[in-house]
Amino acid sequence: MEVRFLEERKGKMTVEEAGRRGGLKTAETHGEEFYSEIGRKGGRIGGPKGGQRVRELIEEGKKRETE
Structure with missing residues (x-):
């Protein structure tokens, strides 16, 4: 559902969405110890x-x- 919502907005995202995505990516690349x-x-x-x-x-x- 969320993926479809993002596709409908055609590249635009809120600051909240950008922060969440950035945090998830950081957690994925650096791990909990970071x-x-x-x-x-x-x-x-x-x-x-x-x-x-x-x-x-x-x-x-x-x-x-x-x-």
């Missing part, structure tokens, strides 16, 4: 530092509101 590794890397890179920066920006904004 997702585990990029998840670990993302946690290390963004980790606490990312949250701290957001906290600092919020505090800075609050100070400016009171001035």
Whole structure:
């Protein structure tokens, strides 16, 4: 059913469809370990530092509101 739907649309797809197809293709070519590794890397890179920066920006904004 989905294949026929895509054929009727003649090459056009939504962002959602493109993301799903890209994710399926990535999973097919790289496997489950790939997702585990990029998840670990993302946690290390963004980790606490990312949250701290957001906290600092919020505090800075609050100070400016009171001035």
